[in-house]
Amino acid sequence: MSFNFADAPIPIRAEIQEAMRKEWAFLAAPGTWWSGEERVQIAAEARRAMAGEPHGEDLPGAAAGVVRAVAADSPLISAEWVEGLAATGVDMPAYAEIIGVVARLSAVDMFHIALGMPLEPLPSPQSGEPSRRPPPTDVVVGKSFVPMAVMVSIPQTVSLVPPESVAWQKLSDAMYMTLGEMGNPDFRQALHRTQMELVAARTSQINECFY
Amino acid sequence: MLSWSAENTGRIWDPRSITDPTVDPLLAGGRQLVAFVDAAHGSDGESLVAARAALREALGDEATVDAAAVIGNFNQMNRLADATGVPVGPGSMRASQDLRAATGIERFYAHTP
Secondary structure: OOOOHHHOOOOOOHHHHHHHHHHHHHHHOOOOOOOHHHHHHHHHHHHHHHOOOOOOOOOOHHHHHHHHHHHHOHHHOOHHHHHHHHHHOOOHHHHHHHHHHHHHHHHHHHHHHHOOOOOOOOOOOOOOOOOOOOOOOOEEOOOOOOOEEOOOOHHHOOOOOHHHHHHHHHHHHHHOOOOOHHHOOOOEOOOEHHHHHHHHHHHHHHOOOOO | OHHHHHHHHOOOOOHHHHOOOOOOOOOOOHHHHHHHHHHHOOOOHHHHHHHHHHHHHHHOHHHHHHHHHHHHHHHHHHHHHHHHOOOOOHHHHHHOHHHHHHHOHHHHOOOOO
């Protein structure tokens, strides 16, 4: 069983453990544009990039470069850079899926690092083909690097690939708060909302993320 | 969101603490929270051990887990935002004008297409 926190230095909420187990199962399964094997390879490449290690040999060079940029080199990413991805064989929906996989891996890994726990071994990939489900047709183009369904906003960032949207929001529900709870300025778990936002703001400052 | 939460719950805090870790955030355990975030993103394992211990001492184990979870979640959010170039909406830009001026985070705003 993955994410056995029995030896964790601090008791971990069951909600977080369950969300991370579900994320690992989702990561290992065939996605929309990448197979389960490729998704685990994307996660492995992202992990190497975040650790400052050289790239591996599993993914094609272009895809590995994209993964590494999302994981650890965000200043490289611009509208022009994203527009040029299709010519490298990574089209927009495939890029959105990479973003989702890498973003969620960073959440899981940084949680472990912060608590001084070893990183969870990546899951064994499941066999099967990607669904290749076409992206939504009602998308907003030109207001962000990646088209988004319905409206341009954080909840819609990877909405070109709906299962990726669902996955990151589930993880965020467990690690932060639900969209419904965000409307409550007095929300609290062990930390009060204001303390949580201080942690969020400082994290974003270190990552040089304006949003 | 930080200023919104503080304003709507009557909490006093110092926004300069976001960009200057020497400034006291004026929140319970604020200094320890900032130090924990900084150490989690650093490469000095001993600093992280010390920052985690200080946070546990100040706010307890459950709060330390919550803080680690928020750190993880915002690494996710930051990558979603930066990789997709999602712009901050005009309403949020207006609401955050004073905060941006106080913290100098304007320099990170390079992602509007």
